[in-house]
Amino acid sequence: MARVATIVPLSPLDPNTAPRAHADGLSSHQRELEDLMSTFSRMREEACTSFHPAAHEYLLRALWTAAFGAADADAFAPSTERWKDLGFQSEEAAKDFRGAGVMGLHHLLAVVNSGRVPLAAAARAGFPLAAASINATAVLQAYFGVNLRVASPLRRSARRRCPERTLHELLLRGGLQPLQELHTELAVHLWRVWSERPRDLMGFPAVLDEACADLHEVLQEATAAAAAWAEATDAGARRAEEVGAAGAAA
Numbered sequence: 001m002a003r004v005a006t007i008v009p010l011s012p013l014d015p016n017t018a019p020r021a022h023a024d025g026l027s028s029h030q031r032e033l034e035d036l037m038s039t040f041s042r043m044r045e046e047a048c049t050s051f052h053p054a055a056h057e058y059l060l061r062a063l064w065t066a067a068f069g070a071a072d073a074d075a076f077a078p079s080t081e082r083w084k085d086l087g088f089q090s091e092e093a094a095k096d097f098r099g100a101g102v103m104g105l106h107h108l109l110a111v112v113n114s115g116r117v118p119l120a121a122a123a124r125a126g127f128p129l130a131a132a133s134i135n136a137t138a139v140l141q142a143y144f145g146v147n148l149r150v151a152s153p154l155r156r157s158a159r160r161r162c163p164e165r166t167l168h169e170l171l172l173r174g175g176l177q178p179l180q181e182l183h184t185e186l187a188v189h190l191w192r193v194w195s196e197r198p199r200d201l202m203g204f205p206a207v208l209d210e211a212c213a214d215l216h217e218v219l220q221e222a223t224a225a226a227a228a229w230a231e232a233t234d235a236g237a238r239r240a241e242e243v244g245a246a247g248a249a250a
């Protein structure tokens with residue numbers, strides 16, 4: 001079974017760049033909690049921002065150029081059959097963002113710009129990249145609880161609950177950027193699962209369920225590793241303080 005290759009956002013925190021709360025101990029717990037709540041609020045605000053043509057058409061234009069090339073930039077149109085070539089369900093691309101909002105557009109643009117899903121090969125294989133990416137955004141929004149208005153596109157039996165520790169680790173790393181990185185990994189993994197056993201659109205729900213189950217498993221493993229690393233680091237810091245205090249007393 002193909003699995004998500006890497007989950008960069010949940011790798012162990014560098015002690016030189018980690019939030020000071022890890023180094024300062026319990027005295028900074030309140031500040032850390034306030035920072036995490038602020039980060040979560042920003043994520044919710046971004047996740048609940050709807051697409052508005054006047055405000056966000058520049059992102060749609062950027063997606064068009066990234067997908068179809070600078071030579072075709074002047075052919076941009078908000079409504080055209082060409083959007084379906086990228087895997088949109090409608091010829092009016094904006095309609096597909098009604099659930100995931102402008103975050104879905106940001107995420108899709110990041111996937112296309114990454115070059116990790118070959119657009120021509122995806123089109124030949126019938127992989128609906130845009131729809132897959134937007135569904136991945138909706139899954140993550142529901143998983144992390146940042147958009148209560150969006151319904152998870154996963155079948156009920158495939159839905160997973162996000163452990164508090166996983167959300168905590170995501171927030172410690174800034175929230176929005178690691179969420180986008182997780183989305184890219186999930187979108188790429190969706191393409192990988194699809195390309196292993198090409199299928200038609202009727203088979204997409206099964207692909208989404210499988211890929212998201214893989215992501216949940218890897219996130220749990222990464223979170224456990226990060227937690228163990230943090231506990232070891234804290235224990236080492238306490239031991240160093242004890243040794244220092246003993247030396248000073250002597």
